[in-house]
Amino acid sequence: MYKKIIYLIFITAFSSNAFTQNSDDAYRKPLKQVLTDIENRFSVKIKYADSMVANKWVSYADWRYRTDAETTLNNVLTPLDMKVKKEKENVYKLSNYEYYRWSVPEGWAELDRIAAQYKNVEEWEARKKLIQPCLMQALQLSRLPVAPASKPIITSKRIFDGYTVENIAIEILPGVYINGSLYRPADSKGKIPVILNPDGHWEKQRYRPDCQYRCAALARMGAMAFSYDLFAWGESQLQFKLEDHRRSLSMTIQVLGSIRILDYLLSLKEADESRVAITGGSGAGSHTVLMAAIDKRIKVSAPVVSLSSYFYGGCPCESGMPIHDCAGKTDNVEIAAMAAPNPQLIVSDGGDWTDKMPEHDFLYLQKMYGYYDKTGNVENVHLPDEKHDFGINKRIAVYQFMAKYLGLNLKAVQDASGKIDESKITIEKEEALYVFGSKGELLPAHAIMGFETLEKEFNNAVKE
Numbered sequence: 001m002y003k004k005i006i007y008l009i010f011i012t013a014f015s016s017n018a019f020t021q022n023s024d025d026a027y028r029k030p031l032k033q034v035l036t037d038i039e040n041r042f043s044v045k046i047k048y049a050d051s052m053v054a055n056k057w058v059s060y061a062d063w064r065y066r067t068d069a070e071t072t073l074n075n076v077l078t079p080l081d082m083k084v085k086k087e088k089e090n091v092y093k094l095s096n097y098e099y100y101r102w103s104v105p106e107g108w109a110e111l112d113r114i115a116a117q118y119k120n121v122e123e124w125e126a127r128k129k130l131i132q133p134c135l136m137q138a139l140q141l142s143r144l145p146v147a148p149a150s151k152p153i154i155t156s157k158r159i160f161d162g163y164t165v166e167n168i169a170i171e172i173l174p175g176v177y178i179n180g181s182l183y184r185p186a187d188s189k190g191k192i193p194v195i196l197n198p199d200g201h202w203e204k205q206r207y208r209p210d211c212q213y214r215c216a217a218l219a220r221m222g223a224m225a226f227s228y229d230l231f232a233w234g235e236s237q238l239q240f241k242l243e244d245h246r247r248s249l250s251m252t253i254q255v256l257g258s259i260r261i262l263d264y265l266l267s268l269k270e271a272d273e274s275r276v277a278i279t280g281g282s283g284a285g286s287h288t289v290l291m292a293a294i295d296k297r298i299k300v301s302a303p304v305v306s307l308s309s310y311f312y313g314g315c316p317c318e319s320g321m322p323i324h325d326c327a328g329k330t331d332n333v334e335i336a337a338m339a340a341p342n343p344q345l346i347v348s349d350g351g352d353w354t355d356k357m358p359e360h361d362f363l364y365l366q367k368m369y370g371y372y373d374k375t376g377n378v379e380n381v382h383l384p385d386e387k388h389d390f391g392i393n394k395r396i397a398v399y400q401f402m403a404k405y406l407g408l409n410l411k412a413v414q415d416a417s418g419k420i421d422e423s424k425i426t427i428e429k430e431e432a433l434y435v436f437g438s439k440g441e442l443l444p445a446h447a448i449m450g451f452e453t454l455e456k457e458f459n460n461a462v463k464e
Contacts (some may be wrong), residue, residue, distance in 0.1 A: 026059040026060060027059065027060045027061060027062060027063070028057045028058060028059045028060070028061060029057065029058050029061040029062075030053075030056070030057055030058075031053045031056040031057060031058055031076075031080065032050070032053045032056075034058045034061050034076055035048070035053065035076075035094075038065075038069060038072055038073065038076070041065075042068070042069035042072070043090065044069045044090045044091070044092060045090060045091045045092070046073075046084065046092050046093075046094055047087070047091070047092065047093045047094065048093070048094035052082075052094055052096075053094075056080055058076055058079075058080070059079070061076070064076045069090075069092075070084075070086075073092065077094075077097075078097075081096060081097040082094060082095065082096055082097055083095055083096075083097050083098070098314065099312075100311060100312040100313055100314050100318075100319055101310065101311050101312075101314070101353070102309075102310040102311070102312075103310065104310050104356060106310065107308065107309040107310025107311070107331075108309055108310070108360045108361075110309065110329075110331060111309040111331060111333055111334070111360070111361065111364060114329070114330060114331065114334050115334075115364055115367075117328075120371065121371035121372060124337075124368065124371055127327060128338055130326070130327040131293075131326050131327045131330060131334075131335070131338065132293065132294060132338065134323075134326035134327055135290070135293065135294050135323050135326055135335075136294060138321050138322045138323045138325065138326060139251065139252045139255055139321050139323065140252055140321070140458075140462060141252060141255060141256060141462075143462060144256070144259070145173060145256070145458070145461035145462055146461065147172075147260060147263065148171040148172070148173065148174055150171045152168050152169060152170045152171075152264055153168065153169040153177075153435060153442075153444075154166050154167070154168050155167040155168075155435060158428075158432070159186065160186075160216070160425070160426045161186075161220075161424045161425075161426070162185070162186050162219070162220040162412065162424065163183055163184060163185060163186055163216050163219035163220050163425075164183070164184050164185075164186055164219075165181055165182070165183050165184075165216075165428070165433075166181070166182050166184075167179070167180070167181050167182075167433055167434065167435045168180055168181070168182050168226075168264075168435065169235075169435040169436065170257075170260050170261060170264055172253075172256055172257050172260040173256070173454075173457050173458060173461055174446075174448075174457060174461070175444075175446050175447050175448035175453075175457065176239070176253070176447075176448060176454060176457065177235075177236070177239070177435075177443075177444075177447065178228060178229065178231075178236070178257035178260065178261065179228065179229050179234060179235040179236065179435045179436075180206065180226050180227050180228030180229065180261070181206065181215070181226070181227050181228075181433050182224060182225075182226050182265075183215040183216050183218065183219035183224065183225045183226075183227065184219050184224045184225075185219050185220065185221075185222050185223070185224075188222060188270065190270075191270060191271065191272035191275075192222055192223055192224055192270050192271070192272055192275075193222070193223040193224070193272055193275035193276070193277065193402075193406040193407070193408065194223065194224055194226075194262070194265045194266065194271050194272065194275070194276045194277070195218055195223050195224070195225045195226070195276075195277045195278065195279065195402065195406075196226055196228075196258060196261060196262065196265075196276075196277070196278040196279075196280075196291070196298075197211070197214065197215050197218075197225050197226060197227040197228070197278075197279060197280060198228060198230065198254070198258065198278070198280040198284040198287050198288065198291075199211050199227060199228065199229065199230065199233075199234075199280065199281075199284050200230075200280060200281045200282030200283045200284040200285065200306075200390070201230070201233075201282050201283045201284075201315065202281075202282065202389070202390075204430070205229055205230065205233050205234050206227045206228060206229055206234060206433065207234070207430040207433055209427045210389070210390045210391065210395065211227050211390075212227075212425065212427050212428065213395060213422045213425055213427075214227075214279075214390070214395050214398065215227045216422075216425040216426075217395070217399060217413045217420075217422060217425060218399070218402060218408070220412045220413055220424070220425075221399065221402070221403060221408035221409050221410060221412045221413060222407075222408045222409050222412070223275075223277075223402070223406060223408055224265065224268075224270070224271065226261055226265060228257070228261060230245065230250075230254055230283065230284065230287075230317060231244070231245055231250040231253045231254050231257065231317065232244040232245035232247075232250060233245055235434060235435060235436060235440075238436060238440040238443050238447075239443075239447055239448060239449055239450075239454075240450065240451055240454065241450075241451070244451040244454075245315070245316075245317060246315065246316050246317075246320075247316060247320070247451060248316050248320030248321055249320070249321075249451075249454070249455065249458065250316055250317040250320060251316060251317050251318065251319070251320045251321045251323075252321060252458075253454070253458070254287055254317055255287075255290065255291065255294070258278075258287070258291050258295070259295065262276070262295065262297060262298075266297065273297065274299065275299065275300075275406045275407070276297050276298050276299050276300070277298065277299065277300035277301065277302070277402060277405075277406060278291050278292060278298050278300075278301050278302075279301065279302035279303070279304065279345075279398050279402070280303065280304065280306075281303075281304035281305050281306065281347075281389075281390040281394070282304075282305055282306055282388065282390075283306070283313065283315050283317060283318055284306075285303035285304050285305060285306025285307065286303070286306050286307075286313045286318040286332060287317070287318070288301055288302065288303040288304075288306070289301070289303045289306070289307060289332055289335055289336045289339075290323070290335060292336070292338070292339040292342070292344070293335045293336070293338035293339060298339075298342070299342050299343070299405075300342060300343045300344070300401075300402065300405045300406060301339050301342065301343075301344045301345075302344070302345040302346075302347065302397075302398050302401055302402070303336065303344075303345075303346060303347070304347040304390055304394050304398065305347060305348065305349055305352055305354055305388050305389070305390070305394065306332075306354065307332055307333060307336055307346055307348070307354060307357070307361065308332065308333070308353040308354050308357070308361065309331055309332070309333045309360070309361050309364075310353060311332075311353035312324060312331065312332060313332070323335075333361045333364060333365065336365065337364070337365055337368040340365075340368050340369045340371070340372060340374065340377070340378070341369055341372035341374035341377055342377070343377045343378075343379075343401070343404075343405040344365075344377065344378045344379075345378075345379050345380075345381065345397065345398065345401040346362060346365070346378070346379070346380045346381075347380075347381050347382075347383070347394050347397050347398070348380060348381070348382045348383070349382070349383045349384070349386040349387060349388065349394075350382075350383065350384035350385055350386060350387075351386060351387030351388055352387065352388040355384075357380055357382055358380055358382050362378075362380045365378045365380075366378060379401065381394075381397040392420070392422075395420075395422075396420045399413060399420060
């Protein structure tokens with residue numbers, strides 16, 4: 001009886017509140033209540049965590065209903081920067097609005113609009129001259145900060161079957177370090193190629209086996225391969241929080257880091273300046289595309305499971321700075337075309353936003369390379385049955401491509417039958433790849449801490 005009385009009081013209070021709503025209240029209702037009503041009215045299921053709808057309200061809620069669930073949900077959620085994804089018939093999943101994701105037809109149409117601005121190599125080169133400096137301006141790197149005079153911090157060399165590894169930290173701004181591991185051939189003569197290997201957003205980043213396999217294999221083939229952390233990832237978290245990776249400046253710091261790494265590697269006496277490459281997957285694939293567009297020292301590139309006209313990169317480290325506003329709007333595929341006529345491998349798969357690469361975007365890239373009569377310099381390895389990773393088949397594609405254009409010895413990673421064999425590579429424990437010790441005890445005393453300090457240091461550096 002007591003529970004029934006409480007329930008009646010609640011219903012009466014709620015009904016009274018609803019009845020007295022007016023435009024002063026914007027006729028608003030809690031989002032959770034509105035979603036429940038939509039579920040009941042249209043016989044659908046909407047999946048979400050309570051934290052997603054907590055403290056969210058729908059203004060003029062009753063005015064947003066239409067005759068079907070999807071139109072109603074769009075009207076309700078768009079002002080809240082939210083959306084639903086249809087999982088199956090009558091089942092939807094609530095998510096935040098994804099500014100970086102377009103529908104396939106929209107992405108293709110935008111790339112077609114962009115491509116209509118040039119019809120020959122002269123017009124394309126003129127557009128490139130607009131885009132390239134704009135990219136640097138958008139990154140706030142039109143004027144590069146003065147590089148610290150400090151020498152890289154290098155750990156002892158570890159010797160393995162056909163290659164060596166040293167961990168290196170490079171000071172890219174006063175007190176700001178980028179950390180990585182340099183893989184080199186155990187024996188080499190003369191000049192050797194340089195390959196940058198930024199690592200993407202997968203868990204454990206450069207400590208993962210697939211990163212170690214890739215860089216060690218490239219070293220056994222005859223190149224120096226540098227595997228390094230994204231900003232506020234890996235050892236960078238000794239100085240910054242993981243959430244700082246989702247700050248817009250992370251995009252700029254990552255570009256500056258790659259430039260500084262390349263400066264260092266090309267200062268080594270054995271580095272061949274004519275054979276410089278970069279490859280990375282996912283978010284590091286987006287970074288690969290950007291670096292190949294803005295740094296003319298890079299001659300070969302291989303973005304893996306990243307490039308798409310209908311996905312701009314879901315992390316601020318990929319799209320936090322307004323690079324896509326350049327030259328009346330651009331996208332990642334046009335930025336990739338800026339590498340032409342330098343050799344470029346696009347690795348795509350059927351399990352992410354690269355799933356339709358051969359159908360449209362790659363045809364555009366072939367056209368752009370055709371302006372230079374170098375259509376064969378751009379390749380696409382599409383793996384329709386695979387998902388978003390840097391697995392063995394993606395690595396094989398990269399090995400073969402790098403061997404082809406950098407003059408590497410592919411046989412060094414093949415067995416007697418010619419199959420790629422990574423079994424001679426040692427997968428080290430994570431701690432072995434640290435520069436600053438297992439607890440960060442070797443981090444220099446002047447290393448800065450925290451994102452606010454970084455912002456101040458960066459702003460001061462670009463003004464000097």
